[in-house]
Amino acid sequence: MLRGLGAFVVRSAEGSVVAPVCAAHASSLELGRFRHVRIPDILTCESNVDIAAPGRPAITARYPAGSASRSGAFRSFRPGSWGLPGVDFFISHAGRDRAWAEWVAWHLHDAGYTVELDTWDWAAGDNFVTKMAAALDGAERVVALFSPAYFEPQRYTTDEWASAFVHDEQQRPRLLPLVVEECEPPQLLRPLIAQKLFGLDEDQARKALLDAARGPKRPDGRPEFPPSAQARGQEAGSRPRVPGSPPAVWNVPGRNSDFTGRDGVLVPLRERLLSCKNTQVLHGIGGVGKTQLAIEYAHGFAAGYDLVWWIDSERTGLISEQFAALAVAAGLVGTNTDHTAAELAVRKYFRENSRWLLVFDNAEDPDAVRPWLSGAAGHVLITSRNPAWNEIGTRTEVQEFQRQESIALLRSRQPALADAEADRLADELGDLPLALAQAGGTLAETGLSVPEYLRLLESRTNDVLNEKPPSSYPTSLAAAVRVSMERLAADEPAAVALLQVCAMFAPEPIPTGWLSKPEALPDELAKVAGDPLAFGKLVARIGRIGLARVGNATIRLHRLVRSVIRDQLSVDRRNALHTSAEALLAGVVPGSTEDPAAWPEWARLLPHLVEVDPATTENERLRSLACDAALYLLRRGDVTSAMPFVRRLYERWRDRIGPDDVHTLTAANEVAHSHFQLGEYHEAHALIEDTLPRWQENFGDNHVGTLRSWNDLAVILGKLGQYALACEAQEAVWEKRRYLLGEDHPETLYAMTNLANVLNSSDEELRARELHETAWGKYRHVLGDDHPYVLRAMNSLARALASTGEVLRARELCEEAWEKSREMLGEEHPDVLDLMANSAYVCEELGDFEEACRLWREAWQRYRRVLGESHPDALLAEANLGVALIRANRSPQARPLLADVHERQRAIFGFDHPDVMRTYSWLAIALYRVGKVARARRVADTVMAGYRRNFGENSYQMRQTVEHLRPILQAKSRPAKRR
Incomplete structure (x- = not known):
């Protein structure tokens, strides 16, 4: 040494x-x-x-x-090569700044540093979060490329610079900030000295980069005399360019300073072009930002090209003229050369060179562009409303903004906009970039609040969306829609009519099959709708002009385009089109509401049904369809959506067509059903008590609506603890359905199962089990093994078997039904929650109390999340958890739980409800188990009095209660301690 x-x-x-x-x-x-x-x-x-x-x-x-x-x-000591962990630099960047990231990484690597860059070193399938964490932990320093995109709050870059901001163990800063675009860093980063790279030539930028990487040092010799600005400019002309600096041949429109987001399009677009997919097409509806994307790409990756030329392609006759201008600008021909010679020179240049980018903006006709692409060796980018470019290049549909991108754009115009207001505005504008830019400009210029703007948007859509567009867009949204409709009207009046009909529907995909019914369409469209080939061409024509998305046999209008079209209609025309839309929807047949296989079609139909508002319709078929739609929502377990929908139907029809109309009564049944699923048993009972007599008086005891109302009454009475009345009503319904529909009809079996459920709460458990067994077998024969009714019957049978001692078979049935129901209905459907609760009960009967506690707790938490904390089913699950805790010798935990449940159940049902008294009886057991014998005896006496009062001294319920509370009733209170 x-x-x-x-x-x-x-x-x-x-x-x-x-x-x-x-x-x-x-x-x-x-x-x-x-x-x-x-x-x-x-x-x-x-x-x-x-x-x-x-x-x-x-x-x-x-x-x-x-x-x-x-x-x-x-330079041979590289940690990656010799098994040494970590690298010198990890490059942290926004996806939009990829060109800068690659430039910085390359020059650092060339200078002998080791570098990790996601686009170079991370493979498809890697876990992004894990790779980023490892890179941040292992890198000596983190290079942060500062730009407006880098500091957008939704990006991972925030986590990256925050992680690197702390010093290492030697108290050296780990973050190396490099500014690649003018921006305002967060307050925390502003004190840092950041090296500016943009605006320099390549040698200057490279020197600045490496100086920043090495850190400060004193000069080795005398500094050179600074050159003049003019000399720097002349020198830079012959040197390579840094990212963002345009080539000499360049005519791209100016960059949009408010451009935000879109990494999910820009980065893959760059990757595809670099992977020899030389022609890329950005297509989408008008106003979605295709041109802005192309401009941003051209500016962001300008350094990769020696020539970038922008061609306005909407008027195909002027394309040749723009190519001639390119030939002159590139020095390929003189200014007086004819177009043919200029075109030949350009084509020759394109064949012999590859570092060029050609942008065809707003190109609608593939045949007009195709001749210019022959033999092209560079990159071509096309923007179009027309999706039919399959044979030309790789297509990318440009969608509306992600919500965070929408909020960022609105904030760029209105920095003080609150999150909730920006979110609401973006939602109403459908995240359409042009509409967002217009709205942001209008708010900034007029000082309107968001609620005021939205009120105007609803009442004066055309006026609001016709306001002066931002400078980055050539025209307003309303004007663009109007011009497109006028052009279409000159060529295809039927296409205009089709768009107008679609504007009456919701801004969701509309199956074209719904629209090809001539009898329900305006005259100018009816002629075409009867011819499948002509109608298909009409739909394709709509897709090409960019007013709608067409694909997968559907048409979809953006909500604002739809609103503009509607706002430009006369009152009479709009009313006629609304009637057509009602007739078209009334003809849709989605399938049975009981069949999960039909639910996707119901889900597709529902938003359009809500849009035409069946509460105001005169079309009786549409009213029936609306009632079925409410039933579909209830079958799917979506009661929170069903209740407001069907309540509006019921209230409006009751007032308009009367309380005794068949559709009003049907809607009343579904309102009562909704109350029932929400746990509002008293409200459901009151409505059914009013509705059932109306059914009987107007339609008789044998009408299907009467029997449904009667069945609902029986089920509700059972939930209210009125078992005798429930059993009587359910027996009557079962008998009626057997007589009218037959022994094996699903509705008959449904009544049979409901009767068995009531019997299971009385002293007829063996009969209940027999009925459940029969119903399940017949259901399987009629509906197969996997229908929801069959699985529900399996669940009920499993409960009955467990209650009568056949616990092992009960567990087998319960597990099978639970697995199938979860797969079919999802984890949080009420039927699935009931199966989880039943599994917990079976575990208790098997003596597996710890597993029972786990399942009851999970069922309780899910009931609370799905149905609400005070739903009777949630309270019952909580009470059962308390019971399971007692049986698992955890009474101290059960006691406060049961006391809380009892109070909340009592507030809903009163003390005399069986569920309330049952919970109170188990609270007595918990008190007894923790040594509170005297108090347990008082609670037990209260429970006994309640059962005696409601069921009688010799009732089944009374006998069960006496047996349950026997240890308490036989216990002697401990003597009071002397003071």
């Missing part, structure tokens, strides 16, 4: 000291953090060297002959 030269030395394989390592590098030679060593040029022929430190093992690395640079940089 040479004195005074630091604690580390470099040794050859033979063990001799080859060179000391200066003390300045000692800190970088800690094991696990070795980065870069400087040694004299005399070592260029060494083959193997060791790096050793006192008390530490040597690290051997190969030093290839001739690999040292003049500066003495020992």
